Amino acid sequence: MTQTLTIPRPDDWHLHLRDGDMLRAVLPETARHFGRAIIMPNLVPPVVRSDEAAAYRDRILSALPKGMAFEPLMTLYLTENTDPDDVAAAHASGLVKAVKLYPAGATTNSASGVTDFDKVRPVLEKMAEIGLPLCTHGEVTDHDIDIFDREAVFIDRVLDPIRRATPGLRVVMEHITTKNAADYVASQDKDLGATITTHHLIINRNHILVGGIKPHYYCLPVAKREEHRIALRAAATSGDPRYFLGTDSAPHTDENKIAPCGCAGCFTAPNTMSLLAHVFEEDGALDKLAAFASQNGPAFYGLPISGETLTLTKQDTAVAFPENIDTPDGPVTVFDPGYDVFWKVA
Ligand code: DOR
Numbered sequence: 093m094t095q096t097l098t099i100p101r102p103d104d105w106h107l108h109l110r111d112g113d114m115l116r117a118v119l120p121e122t123a124r125h126f127g128r129a130i131i132m133p134n135l136v137p138p139v140v141r142s143d144e145a146a147a148y149r150d151r152i153l154s155a156l157p158k159g160m161a162f163e164p165l166m167t168l169y170l171t172e173n174t175d176p177d178d179v180a181a182a183h184a185s186g187l188v189k190a191v192k193l194y195p196a197g198a199t200t201n202s203a204s205g206v207t208d209f210d211k212v213r214p215v216l217e218k219m220a221e222i223g224l225p226l227c228t229h230g231e232v233t234d235h236d237i238d239i240f241d242r243e244a245v246f247i248d249r250v251l252d253p254i255r256r257a258t259p260g261l262r263v264v265m266e267h268i269t270t271k272n273a274a275d276y277v278a279s280q281d282k283d284l285g286a287t288i289t290t291h292h293l294i295i296n297r298n299h300i301l302v303g304g305i306k307p308h309y310y311c312l313p314v315a316k317r318e319e320h321r322i323a324l325r326a327a328a329t330s331g332d333p334r335y336f337l338g339t340d341s342a343p344h345t346d347e348n349k350i351a352p353c354g355c356a357g358c359f360t361a362p363n364t365m366s367l368l369a370h371v372f373e374e375d376g377a378l379d380k381l382a383a384f385a386s387q388n389g390p391a392f393y394g395l396p397i398s399g400e401t402l403t404l405t406k407q408d409t410a411v412a413f414p415e416n417i418d419t420p421d422g423p424v425t426v427f428d429p430g431y432d433v434f435w436k437v438a
């Protein structure tokens with residue numbers, strides 16, 4: 093008997109679309125399955141002001157193939173010079189749905205991020221006042237902090253102090269990778285949510301490093317020990333409204349991934365929904381997939397759940413995903429979970 097699962101059309105609450113040729117190549121992969129996505133602003137140069145976000149939104153919409161429906165939810169890249177009034181105007185017009193905090197130097201194109209968190213206090217206060225969420229790349233960048241500890245230290249040294257000093261500020265901890273982060277979310281109120289990626293539900297740090305280095309499994313925050321992956325699976329499959337899908341699908345060409353200094357990012361847009369169905373079924377939680385991928389995110393952002401649906405069917409033979417997506421800049425490898433997957437988007 094064919095198993096099918098129908099959920100409201102999912103959304104991706106953390107996505108990298110890039111620009112130009114890469115944007116045109118990867119956008120259909122997301123728009124095929126997802127209705128909306130929170131678009132990361134870490135372009136070169138970053139999307140800092142509202143006029144830049146409006147122009148980027150127009151470029152995304154003009155890159156969308158005819159007949160596909162997709163709504164980009166724009167973000168602004170927080171810098172120490174961000175103007176609180178520009179942020180408020182971008183929110184009031186409906187253009188911008190969140191502001192993104194990158195600690196300077198934490199990841200790809202984060203050089204313009206924040207070093208002195210006191211300098212962004214007026215922006216954060218304005219955001220608390222108007223109810224605009226802050227999305228955080230939650231890793232400290234101090235050289236003396238081990239890369240595997242950077243998320244946990246960020247919670248103690250940066251995030252918790254910011255939240256205590258800014259009551260009412262709504263925060264999304266993006267792409268959480270640790271039990272520490274999942275537990276911190278669980279211990280807080282509804283003003284705090286977290287996105288979890290598909291790949292962090294599947295790989296731990298051994299997958300990156302054992303038996304040879306796997307550049308396509310390298311992303312930031314880097315995957316942690318198995319006990320953390322298990323905690324993320326428990327959070328994602330719990331149905332708790334504070335956890336929702338943010339794929340962090342981050343395309344880089346193979347040339348830039350397979351290099352002496354390779355880029356961070358896993359490209360999961362094409363097969364995320366199949367992989368999630370596999371993961372949720374494995375954990376006996378297929379009935380919670382709709383909450384994670386389609387319902388909890390809109391609820392946090394105060395947006396309607398999609399009126400459309402997505403149907404997945406489980407087939408007898410493994411789904412053949414493309415190994416890579418061709419782009420004018422070169423191939424971009426699709427995330428490979430390392431096992432067969434039988435759930436296919438109908
Ligand atoms: O793996 C990642 N890739 N993590 C990030 O934070 C940035 C992203 C990118 O832009 O490539």
Ligand code: ZN
Nearest residue numbers: 106108132340
């Ligand atoms: Zn990201």
